[in-house]
Amino acid sequence: MNTSEMKKMTYRDAIRLGMTEEMRRDDNVIFMGEDIGIYGGAFGVSHGMIDEFGEERILDTPISEATIVGTAVGAAATGLRPICEIMFMDFVTFAMDALVNQGAKMRYMFGGQSQVPMVLRLPAGSGTGAAAQHSQSLEAWLCHIPGLKVVTPSTPAQAKGLIKAAIRDNNPVCFIEHKLLYKIDDLVPLDEEFIIEIGKTLTERQGKDITIVTYGSLLLKAMEAAAFLAEEGIEVEILNPATLYPMDMKPIVESVIKTGRVIVAHEAAKTGGLGGEIVARIVESDAFDYLNAPIIRLAGLDVPIPYNKELEAACVPQKIDFIRAVHRLIDSEQG
Amino acid sequence: MIELSEEILLRMYYKMNQARFFEEKVDYLFSKGLVHGTAHLSIGQEASGVISCLALEKGDLVSMTHRGHAQAIGFGLDVNLMMAEFMGRARGYCKGKGGSMHIADVQNGNIGANGVVGGGFNLSCGAALTQKYKKTGKVVLCFAGDGATNQGSFHESLNLAAVWNLPIVFLIENNLYGMSSPISKNMNIENISERSGSYDIPGLTIDGNDPIEVYNTVLKALRYARAGRGPVLVEAKTYRYNGHSKGDAQVYRNEEEIAEWREKDPILRLKKYLQENRVFTDKQIQTMANEAHKSIETALKFAMESPEPEITSVLEDVYA
Numbered sequence: 001m002n003t004s005e006m007k008k009m010t011y012r013d014a015i016r017l018g019m020t021e022e023m024r025r026d027d028n029v030i031f032m033g034e035d036i037g038i039y040g041g042a043f044g045v046s047h048g049m050i051d052e053f054g055e056e057r058i059l060d061t062p063i064s065e066a067t068i069v070g071t072a073v074g075a076a077a078t079g080l081r082p083i084c085e086i087m088f089m090d091f092v093t094f095a096m097d098a099l100v101n102q103g104a105k106m107r108y109m110f111g112g113q114s115q116v117p118m119v120l121r122l123p124a125g126s127g128t129g130a131a132a133q134h135s136q137s138l139e140a141w142l143c144h145i146p147g148l149k150v151v152t153p154s155t156p157a158q159a160k161g162l163i164k165a166a167i168r169d170n171n172p173v174c175f176i177e178h179k180l181l182y183k184i185d186d187l188v189p190l191d192e193e194f195i196i197e198i199g200k201t202l203t204e205r206q207g208k209d210i211t212i213v214t215y216g217s218l219l220l221k222a223m224e225a226a227a228f229l230a231e232e233g234i235e236v237e238i239l240n241p242a243t244l245y246p247m248d249m250k251p252i253v254e255s256v257i258k259t260g261r262v263i264v265a266h267e268a269a270k271t272g273g274l275g276g277e278i279v280a281r282i283v284e285s286d287a288f289d290y291l292n293a294p295i296i297r298l299a300g301l302d303v304p305i306p307y308n309k310e311l312e313a314a315c316v317p318q319k320i321d322f323i324r325a326v327h328r329l330i331d332s333e334q335g
Numbered sequence: 336m337i338e339l340s341e342e343i344l345l346r347m348y349y350k351m352n353q354a355r356f357f358e359e360k361v362d363y364l365f366s367k368g369l370v371h372g373t374a375h376l377s378i379g380q381e382a383s384g385v386i387s388c389l390a391l392e393k394g395d396l397v398s399m400t401h402r403g404h405a406q407a408i409g410f411g412l413d414v415n416l417m418m419a420e421f422m423g424r425a426r427g428y429c430k431g432k433g434g435s436m437h438i439a440d441v442q443n444g445n446i447g448a449n450g451v452v453g454g455g456f457n458l459s460c461g462a463a464l465t466q467k468y469k470k471t472g473k474v475v476l477c478f479a480g481d482g483a484t485n486q487g488s489f490h491e492s493l494n495l496a497a498v499w500n501l502p503i504v505f506l507i508e509n510n511l512y513g514m515s516s517p518i519s520k521n522m523n524i525e526n527i528s529e530r531s532g533s534y535d536i537p538g539l540t541i542d543g544n545d546p547i548e549v550y551n552t553v554l555k556a557l558r559y560a561r562a563g564r565g566p567v568l569v570e571a572k573t574y575r576y577n578g579h580s581k582g583d584a585q586v587y588r589n590e591e592e593i594a595e596w597r598e599k600d601p602i603l604r605l606k607k608y609l610q611e612n613r614v615f616t617d618k619q620i621q622t623m624a625n626e627a628h629k630s631i632e633t634a635l636k637f638a639m640e641s642p643e644p645e646i647t648s649v650l651e652d653v654y655a
């Protein structure tokens with residue numbers, strides 16, 4: 001195949017393509033979850049996979065999240081490479097024992113004897129009117145657990161490259177998908193060896209004036225804000241830590257050294273969110289001396305996500321919030 | 336068999352119609368793109384949803400599911416406030432913060448619908464513990480779907496309720512599917528009530544589309560729990576006509592199956608019962624349905640006229 005061949009497809013289709021290629025390549029890869037077979041998953045990500053791989057490898061499970069993930073850990077530790085879909089990230093709560101006390105620690109506890117190569121796919125985020133129990137962004141919990149890796153793609157190409165890397169990784173990888181991104185479409189490399197390495201922060205836009213660090217669906221809002229600000233002559237640099245853990249700080253630190261101003265943004269609630277961690281690492285680094293203004297954190301309000309559409313939107317940073325934050329940073333220096 | 340009064344039969348017919356019209360309205364509003372989010376309709380399940388609540392005494396409690404509109408209407412919630420909540424308005428039960436999946440009327444004993452499948456079992460144990468501790472003599476009716484009985488919380492809760500002798504009636508609305516999954520794929524037993532055997536509590540499987548059978552069975556189960564004899568598991572076999580939620584292509588079932596169940600429609604069943612037993616005239620029956628229909632039109636008007644919540648309210652009610 002021509003390795004530079006690209007095809008336009010949605011984020012949803014790109015995840016499916018990545019999983020499909022890996023399942024063709026390695027028959028130890030199996031896929032478990034609720035309604036992933038004939039229904040194609042709650043968000044259509046696994047649509048049609050049952051036709052190619054059958055019920056042996058596409059396993060529809062009962063509604064038993066604790067057992068889905070526990071089974072995946074046990075299977076992974078004994079030679080399979082399971083992918084699990086938890087219908088909504090919110091229900092990872094049920095699976096926390098399997099994930100946190102078992103999967104994440106097994107290798108270390110056993111002195112390096114085991115490995116747990118599994119992927120937990122977690123549709124996350126608000127914006128769908130699904131209210132408090134179906135809209136959360138809980139990535140900070142997962143990043144807090146040594147032994148887990150956490151990735152979150154923002155584009156179709158990243159979705160394909162990262163799901164493949166996650167499946168090939170020999171550790172439990174949490175793969176967070178933002179529900180608002182499923183319909184986004186863009187070019188995706190068809191090369192079956194196209195992988196986005198886990199542990200790399202991606203530079204999404206170059207600029208000299210301000211650094212924005214953000215991920216997930218907020219990346220799109222930041223990109224739109226940057227395009228708007230460019231017309232005012234403000235050049236924003238945008239960095240996307242598509243691997244949230246272990247996070248690659250180098251490009252972030254380098255960017256802050258260049259711009260001296262930084263905004264860190266995520267949809268998850270501010271308190272205890274990853275933004276605090278990123279900011280701490282910036283101020284611990286060489287970039288500290290280069291900061292020309294206080295760092296701004298844009299984050300979700302510290303509230304459960306409400307149902308009403310306007311209230312829901314008010315809970316998470318929007319494009320306008322990025323623009324205002326940039327203006328504030330610029331003004332704070334001039335004034 | 337318990338003889339039913341005219342008054343209760345009238346309430347049954349009125350409320351089942353009200354639930355049906357409410358959900359048809361919800362479906363319509365979605366089809367027109369007038370409402371954000373999603374909802375789970377229980378059209379076809381009105382006997383298990385509505386009628387089981389009619390067997391409750393004042394002061395009894397209920398825990399509802401994600402498919403809870405009929406349950407709420409049966410319990411006596413105000414359709415105006417329900418519709419306003421569904422539309423995300425300030426005058427809704429949860430001030431527009433909960434939506435269809437989180438309707439609740441806590442001060443009146445409705446401890447809430449639940450978006451988490453299986454989330455209600457142990458909350459019901461807690462609510463029943465309160466009743467037992469405070470010696471209120473009240474019972475908790477805990478709704479759940481067939482799919483939910485595969486969560487660990489179902490088994491843990493039945494066990495706890497059994498050993499602690501808690502006043503709960505677990506009412507499983509077995510509509511044969513959890514989303515796209517037929518129960519036959521997810522459990523090796525035919526009747527979920529068999530699971531009661533593991534906990535040594537009574538378990539009953541009933542025709543969940545027969546309003547009279549639902550009423551009599553739940554009433555009996557509530558009496559048993561109220562007498563301090565512990566929990567009861569009731570499985571009501573029923574069916575939802577609509578898809579799981581908005582945007583379900585329903586590839587997992589066929590038209591014939593749906594048509595077969597429409598023949599067993601609970602509202603038509605009750606209508607026939609009323610006609611055959613000459614409880615009411617056809618005209619009276621029609622009037623009740625018309626009244627129910629009118630109440631939903633009024634509810635929609637109420638909801639439309641209710642203001643949107645103030646943006647600042649987003650920060651309220653996080654803590655007591």
Ligand SMILES: Cc1ncc(C[n+]2csc(CCOP(=O)(O)OP(=O)(O)O)c2C)c(N)n1
Nearest residue numbers: 091402450451452480481482483512513514
């Ligand atoms: C813990 C959890 N897992 C998955 C879901 C997604 N989900 C919502 S309803 C549903 C099916 C529930 O089936 P059942 O209990 O039979 O109730 P029904 O929808 O048939 O009324 C699923 C899987 C959820 N809301 N909560």
Ligand SMILES: [Mg+2]
Nearest residue numbers: 480481512513
């Ligand atoms: Mg069901």
